[in-house]
Amino acid sequence: MKGFLFLGLFLFFLVPFSSSQLVPAESRILFQIQQFLENPPVLQEWNKWTNFCFLPQSPSLVITCSGNHITELTIVGNKKSPFESLKSSSPQALSGKFSIDSFFTVVTKLSSLKKLSLVSLGLWGSLPAKISRLHSLEVLNITSNFILGEIPSSIVNFKNLKSLVLARNLLNGSVPDLKGLKILEELDLSGNNLGPKFPSLGDNNNNLVSLNLSNNIFRSEIPNGLNKFTHLQNLDLSSNKLVGPMPAFLFSLPAIQSISIAKNQLSGALPGSVSCSNNLKFVDFSSNLLMGKLPACLGSSSSSRNRTVINVWNCLSSTSTKSQHPHTFCEKQAIAVKPPPRTSDEKEQSTVKLGVVLGLIAGIVVVVGAVGFLIFFIVKKVVRNRDQGYKNDSFAFEKNSTLSKTADGGNARRTMRMVSLGLPPYHVFTLEEMEEATNSFDPTNLVGEGSQGQLYRGWLRDGSVVLVKCLKLKQKHSPQILQQHMEMISKLRHRHLVSVLGHCVVTYQDHPNTASTVFIVLENVVNGSLKDHLSDWRKRDVLKWPQRMGITMGIAKGIQYLHTGGVTGNDIKLENVLLDETLTARISSYNISLPPKVMRLNHYT
Numbered sequence: 001m002k003g004f005l006f007l008g009l010f011l012f013f014l015v016p017f018s019s020s021q022l023v024p025a026e027s028r029i030l031f032q033i034q035q036f037l038e039n040p041p042v043l044q045e046w047n048k049w050t051n052f053c054f055l056p057q058s059p060s061l062v063i064t065c066s067g068n069h070i071t072e073l074t075i076v077g078n079k080k081s082p083f084e085s086l087k088s089s090s091p092q093a094l095s096g097k098f099s100i101d102s103f104f105t106v107v108t109k110l111s112s113l114k115k116l117s118l119v120s121l122g123l124w125g126s127l128p129a130k131i132s133r134l135h136s137l138e139v140l141n142i143t144s145n146f147i148l149g150e151i152p153s154s155i156v157n158f159k160n161l162k163s164l165v166l167a168r169n170l171l172n173g174s175v176p177d178l179k180g181l182k183i184l185e186e187l188d189l190s191g192n193n194l195g196p197k198f199p200s201l202g203d204n205n206n207n208l209v210s211l212n213l214s215n216n217i218f219r220s221e222i223p224n225g226l227n228k229f230t231h232l233q234n235l236d237l238s239s240n241k242l243v244g245p246m247p248a249f250l251f252s253l254p255a256i257q258s259i260s261i262a263k264n265q266l267s268g269a270l271p272g273s274v275s276c277s278n279n280l281k282f283v284d285f286s287s288n289l290l291m292g293k294l295p296a297c298l299g300s301s302s303s304s305r306n307r308t309v310i311n312v313w314n315c316l317s318s319t320s321t322k323s324q325h326p327h328t329f330c331e332k333q334a335i336a337v338k339p340p341p342r343t344s345d346e347k348e349q350s351t352v353k354l355g356v357v358l359g360l361i362a363g364i365v366v367v368v369g370a371v372g373f374l375i376f377f378i379v380k381k382v383v384r385n386r387d388q389g390y391k392n393d394s395f396a397f398e399k400n401s402t403l404s405k406t407a408d409g410g411n412a413r414r415t416m417r418m419v420s421l422g423l424p425p426y427h428v429f430t431l432e433e434m435e436e437a438t439n440s441f442d443p444t445n446l447v448g449e450g451s452q453g454q455l456y457r458g459w460l461r462d463g464s465v466v467l468v469k470c471l472k473l474k475q476k477h478s479p480q481i482l483q484q485h486m487e488m489i490s491k492l493r494h495r496h497l498v499s500v501l502g503h504c505v506v507t508y509q510d511h512p513n514t515a516s517t518v519f520i521v522l523e524n525v526v527n528g529s530l531k532d533h534l535s536d537w538r539k540r541d542v543l544k545w546p547q548r549m550g551i552t553m554g555i556a557k558g559i560q561y562l563h564t565g566g567v568t569g570n571d572i573k574l575e576n577v578l579l580d581e582t583l584t585a586r587i588s589s590y591n592i593s594l595p596p597k598v599m600r601l602n603h604y605t
């Protein structure tokens, strides 16, 4: 009897201290999870006799219990995510029956969970907001699945979260404000399509040790707020589209050990004086657009400190030039991607107009005058052997041309008739589309360059060849004016004009003056300019009298169309009249005025 009592007491003490019997409801939840996950190999041995709290632990399955409740659930499957399957086999999502919403409804009933890892299980769908019901959660790891859409903003309700790992999914859009996650130590959002805004992480109270945002589409400057991250050890921002300068403070963060900013579009000279933290062991800023000299602690003295520095494929001058691009490469590329420098020439208040411009001769030319002028030139076959190709100032945002009377475009929009030309509908492009079209502004696609921007050849998704004009604006907060202007341009379509097919406006919000780059996508008119035809004897023979008359009438009609729309002050030059396959004249450059004191130009050359 005494013996039994002793044994009973022994059991009584033993059970709560070793591990507990799971409450039946949570066992049922585990079986439901098994079914939701379509019985993956790692869970196949579960049956009604399984005691979940005593399962042997393995890297792919961990269940920890405390007080009859599950506190950790780690399940690592073998399904490849889209990120891993890019090159090898096809991705393996769960079947179409899977409902991520019902799945997380079940999972969130495990209300004591502190650590939840669901890795490589083929989960697909968008993360439901109800996930934040797991209020005790400290670690959430959903690496390598097919999670789509935006990160729910309810994620900031995880007040105890230390580790948020959503790597290698299909997440997109902007990251919700994470300021509320005050004790976060690890954030890994790598391998998604998140962006373009750099996540807001809060800058006081920061415990972040590891930040991995690599392989996304973040496009902004590296925020200065990062300098408050005194515990940060690992920073991986590689393979994004980050722009602007390389901030010097990163290297001197007290705890920093490893920094990767490779494959971005950081530009400008490296900061001259940089002091590196003693802990810093690894730095990779290869494949950016950086220029200038390496500061000492990243250059000459780095090897003596066992510090690895990878700097290839920039335009640096002090390293072996073998694996560096020439200086001009970075300059050109940087113009296409970076916000303009912070200049302060505020006095320059001249009336500036935004225009799609042609080369220049005279002021307001009446139609008859222009026709007479052109007939004169064509008949006389004026020959000048200047280089052919695209004239610098075509389609520029022009500064010094005469101001049109009907400048606000309102009349113009009413008077201009839309002409159906078999052109694709006007399209507002994204910067990604512009990059795709020009192969990231590859220098081999650069066909012309002037004081105000570059002209690139590009290919749209439908295969058509276009020209992309990049223009940098320094703008005084007038997106409406820019919008109005682009709307006006979009309506200028006529048989005798080179039409604008679309545009893309990139605004750098981070920049104090809110600067913009405008990309204008133009029809590619293939047959060269009128000037080429008149100056090149092989082409000249093509132009018989009827063709010349046709061209002249075409120019006149084009000019008339522009004038009816209030677009005057266009100075027509032979090299800006292009000819298409049928020798139809196409005016390639015209002015559109904007109200004065709105736009100012940025002369970056």
Ligand SMILES: *[C@@H]1O[C@H](CO)[C@@H](O)[C@H](O)[C@H]1NC(C)=O
Binding pocket: 076, 117, 119, 139, 141, 143, 163, 165, 186
């Ligand atoms: C998340 O899961 C991945 C894949 O199993 C693992 O490498 C990583 O260490 C995990 N991170 C955390 C914080 O659990």
Ligand SMILES: *[C@@H]1O[C@H](CO)[C@@H](O)[C@H](O)[C@H]1NC(C)=O
Binding pocket: 148, 149, 150, 172, 173, 174
């Ligand atoms: C994100 O992806 C979803 C579907 O995958 C799409 O409908 C949505 O437009 C995307 N959002 C953004 C901001 O790209």
Ligand SMILES: *[C@@H]1O[C@H](CO)[C@@H](O)[C@H](O)[C@H]1NC(C)=O
Binding pocket: 167, 168, 190, 191, 212, 213, 214, 215, 234, 235, 236, 258
């Ligand atoms: C960041 O994430 C990427 C992709 O998930 C991974 O390849 C890389 O090793 C991570 N970086 C660090 C420093 O852990």
Ligand SMILES: *[C@@H]1O[C@H](CO)[C@@H](O)[C@H](O)[C@H]1NC(C)=O
Binding pocket: 304, 305, 306
């Ligand atoms: C660099 O590494 C070598 C070998 O691992 C070691 O002997 C040396 O002390 C290290 N130098 C510094 C400055 O840490």
